[in-house]
Amino acid sequence: MVDEHPEHVEMWTEERTGRMRYRVVCPQCGADYEHRVKPRSTDREFLATFSTEVRMVGFDMLLNHMTAEHEEE
Ligand SMILES: [Zn+2]
Numbered sequence: 450m451v452d453e454h455p456e457h458v459e460m461w462t463e464e465r466t467g468r469m470r471y472r473v474v475c476p477q478c479g480a481d482y483e484h485r486v487k488p489r490s491t492d493r494e495f496l497a498t499f500s501t502e503v504r505m506v507g508f509d510m511l512l513n514h515m516t517a518e519h520e521e522e
Contacts, residue, residue, distance in 0.1 A: 458507035460500055469496070473507040477519050482510055 460471045472483040486503055 457511055458504045460503055469499075469503070471503050471507050473511045475511060475514055475518070477515070480514060480518070482507075482514070 457476070458471055458473050460469060462469050469486045470483060471486060472481055474481045486499075
């Protein structure tokens with residue numbers, strides 16, 4: 450399911466700090482949730498693996514929002 454909807458989770462790295470952030474946007478109401486993540490290193494291979502986990506966490510967050518806010522729909 451996560452792989453089918455990767456567009457719901459945006460990820461980027463802050464240039465100044467090198468920290469990763471991610472953001473999910475609700476497709477129904479446009480509510481967005483932005484968070485900073487703390488990767489253990491800046492190793493690119495690690496980040497590639499880590500990005501999959503972030504995507505799952507972000508997607509789970511979106512599902513929670515959908516359940517809480519749009520359950521009736
Ligand atoms: Zn919503």
